[in-house]
Amino acid sequence: xxxxxxxxxxxxxxxxxxxxxxxxxxxxxxxxxxxxxxxxxxxxxxxxxxxxxxxxxxxxxxxxxxxxxxxxxxxxxxxxxxxxxxxxxxxxxxxxxxxxxxxxxxxxxxxxxxxxxxxxxxxxxxxxxxxxxxxxxxxxxxxxxxxxxxxxxxxxxxxxxxxxxxxxxxxxxxxxxxxxxxxxxxxxxxxxxxxxxxxxxxxxxxxxxxxxxxxxxxxxxxxxxxxxxxxxxxxxxxxxxxxxxxxxxxxxxxxxxxxxxxxxxxxxxxxxxxxxxxxxxxxxxxxxxxxxxxxxxxxxxxxxxxxxxxxxxxxxxxxxxxxxxxxxxxxxxxxxxxxxxxxxxxxxxxxxxxxxxxxxxxxxxxxxxxxxxxxxxxxxxxxxxxxxxxxxxxxxxxxxxxxxxxxxxxxxxxxxxxxxxxxxxxxxxxxxxxxxxxxxxxxxxxxxxxxxxxxxxxxxxxxxxxxxxxxxxxxxxxxxxxxxxxxxxxxxxxxxxxxxxxxxxxxxxxxxxxxxxxxxxxxxxxxxxxxxxxxxxxxxxxxxxxxxxxxxxxxxxxxxxxxxxxxxxxxxxxxxxxxxxxxxxxxxxxxxxx
Numbered sequence: 001x002x003x004x005x006x007x008x009x010x011x012x013x014x015x016x017x018x019x020x021x022x023x024x025x026x027x028x029x030x031x032x033x034x035x036x037x038x039x040x041x042x043x044x045x046x047x048x049x050x051x052x053x054x055x056x057x058x059x060x061x062x063x064x065x066x067x068x069x070x071x072x073x074x075x076x077x078x079x080x081x082x083x084x085x086x087x088x089x090x091x092x093x094x095x096x097x098x099x100x101x102x103x104x105x106x107x108x109x110x111x112x113x114x115x116x117x118x119x120x121x122x123x124x125x126x127x128x129x130x131x132x133x134x135x136x137x138x139x140x141x142x143x144x145x146x147x148x149x150x151x152x153x154x155x156x157x158x159x160x161x162x163x164x165x166x167x168x169x170x171x172x173x174x175x176x177x178x179x180x181x182x183x184x185x186x187x188x189x190x191x192x193x194x195x196x197x198x199x200x201x202x203x204x205x206x207x208x209x210x211x212x213x214x215x216x217x218x219x220x221x222x223x224x225x226x227x228x229x230x231x232x233x234x235x236x237x238x239x240x241x242x243x244x245x246x247x248x249x250x251x252x253x254x255x256x257x258x259x260x261x262x263x264x265x266x267x268x269x270x271x272x273x274x275x276x277x278x279x280x281x282x283x284x285x286x287x288x289x290x291x292x293x294x295x296x297x298x299x300x301x302x303x304x305x306x307x308x309x310x311x312x313x314x315x316x317x318x319x320x321x322x323x324x325x326x327x328x329x330x331x332x333x334x335x336x337x338x339x340x341x342x343x344x345x346x347x348x349x350x351x352x353x354x355x356x357x358x359x360x361x362x363x364x365x366x367x368x369x370x371x372x373x374x375x376x377x378x379x380x381x382x383x384x385x386x387x388x389x390x391x392x393x394x395x396x397x398x399x400x401x402x403x404x405x406x407x408x409x410x411x412x413x414x415x416x417x418x419x420x421x422x423x424x425x426x427x428x429x430x431x432x433x434x435x436x437x438x439x440x441x442x443x444x445x446x447x448x449x450x451x452x453x454x455x456x457x458x459x460x461x462x463x464x465x466x467x468x469x470x471x472x473x474x475x476x477x478x479x480x481x482x483x484x485x486x487x488x489x490x491x492x493x494x495x496x497x498x499x500x501x502x503x504x505x506x507x508x509x510x511x512x513x514x515x516x517x518x519x520x521x522x523x524x525x526x527x528x529x530x531x532x533x534x535x536x537x538x539x540x541x542x543x544x545x546x547x548x549x550x551x552x553x554x555x556x557x558x559x560x561x562x563x564x565x566x567x568x569x570x571x572x573x574x575x576x577x578x579x580x581x582x583x584x585x586x587x588x589x590x591x592x593x594x
Contacts, residue, residue: 189231209271
């Protein structure tokens with residue numbers, strides 16, 4: 001079968017002309033019947049929300065680069081002086097479509113690849129930061145619609161246009177041209193919104209993010225026909241804060257960004273937020289954010305050719321304790337313990353795989369939060385969920401749990417229930433198509449389904465929406481304390497978390513080590529559900545720094561005093577304990593046991 005053709009642009013993050021060149025190459029690639037992707041080399045530290053994303057080794061960039069060459073017919077476009085993959089290109093005999101250090105030279109070479117290409121206009125964008133109000137801001141990454149959707153040649157104001165000097169040119173936020181200019185009353189948000197609104201009739205999606213986040217995936221934004229916006233955080237006064245500043249302060253254009261997403265008909269935005277307050281604001285419109293870091297994932301284009309999993313050798317249900325074993329655990333007064341790793345984005349792929357590595361080595365059983373996009377952007381490795389441990393996988397050890405609607409982070413407490421149910425159904429359908437029933441989540445883990453001021457509100461309508469999407473259980477943020485069933489609908493159960501460690505940012509109920517884990521009120525028989533902030537404990541940078549603390553926690557939950565299981569087993573055990581009368585009445589907070 002013929003592979004799809006992919007034009008891969010390799011350059012450097014600091015190259016000032018990259019924001020002009022990438023959207024130009026994007027429309028040329030489309031004209032030539034090819035997909036487009038880019039990779040911008042940069043210094044990397046691998047931290048959470050890192051300016052330049054994952055490290056080359058920790059993010060397995062070469063593995064993903066190699067995978068591209070298996071799935072696509074790759075043609076390289078080299079702009080500037082990229083170095084990282086040069087020997088691999090030579091070894092793979094990858095065709096070089098063009099290689100240049102100036103935009104004009106690059107475009108001349110690419111024009112030879114496309115019959116009849118005769119660009120009719122040029123667009124000039126800033127070559128450096130732009131003064132907007134009292135700030136300077138890198139506006140160039142947000143100008144890609146002006147180049148890509150006009151099918152213009154992109155240049156910066158500092159570029160020599162060479163053979164294209166006579167081409168009619170329009171300047172956007174650069175020099176003295178005929179295009180848009182920054183006005184005295186403008187803000188960063190108003191300028192980026194103005195660009196986006198000019199092209200909302202063409203747009204198929206919205207990006208919200210800071211300049212490095214937008215720039216690093218510029219080819220993806222052009223390919224998916226998005227528009228990009230950003231506005232810095234707007235801080236509330238202390239008097240206005242109800243519970244948690246980080247969850248209430250939001251971007252200056254949070255509401256406008258959500259409205260734009262609704263207008264273009266795609267309630268899944270891409271990018272990264274200024275704080276959790278953005279997520280709460282967007283959720284009111286049923287809009288979620290699929291959070292990405294630069295090069296997390298390294299090559300998002302792999303989602304265009306999803307790798308469908310082989311038929312599973314065994315369903316994970318078959319590896320769980322039987323009903324009879326759960327009855328015996330109840331009679332013996334056993335405490336069942338599970339960990340659940342919060343992960344709101346595909347930016348956490350590498351962190352989640354580190355949990356899989358840990359489970360395969362130690363036998364740890366836990367749940368990993370996931371969205372549909374992880375199944376598309378983490379081919380090969382995520383399929384370990386349905387491979388048995390004796391064959392090198394983690395089936396029966398690691399359970400995928402649908403998180404926050406299944407497409408991107410949203411606050412369930414703010415989202416209209418009917419839109420939450422729609423998100424869940426669409427995500428599960430997409431996952432099932434790739435992974436089959438054996439690899440599809442059976443449970444749901446909430447970002448925030450309660451009020452932040454007290455964590456006491458129990459929302460039956462949210463639980464029913466998720467149950468209606470076909471899931472079997474729900475891990476809630478409400479009423480963290482002595483384990484109980486918050487809501488039941490047939491076999492569907494909504495469970496609280498057990499540890500009483502509350503944080504001022506997501507995940508709002510979480511543990512960080514043995515001390516916070518021991519805030520759990522263990523009851524025999526009973527269970528413990530403890531949530532971890534995945535990237536904080538399992539990105540390689542954090543493993544090097546604090547891995548010993550997490551190792552102590554793992555020892556504690558796999559010890560002889562408890563039974564370590566996956567979250568689905570805890571949900572089944574909860575039903576057993578309720579039938580034995582060992583739980584408080586459903587929805588109550590007072591303990592009771594017969």
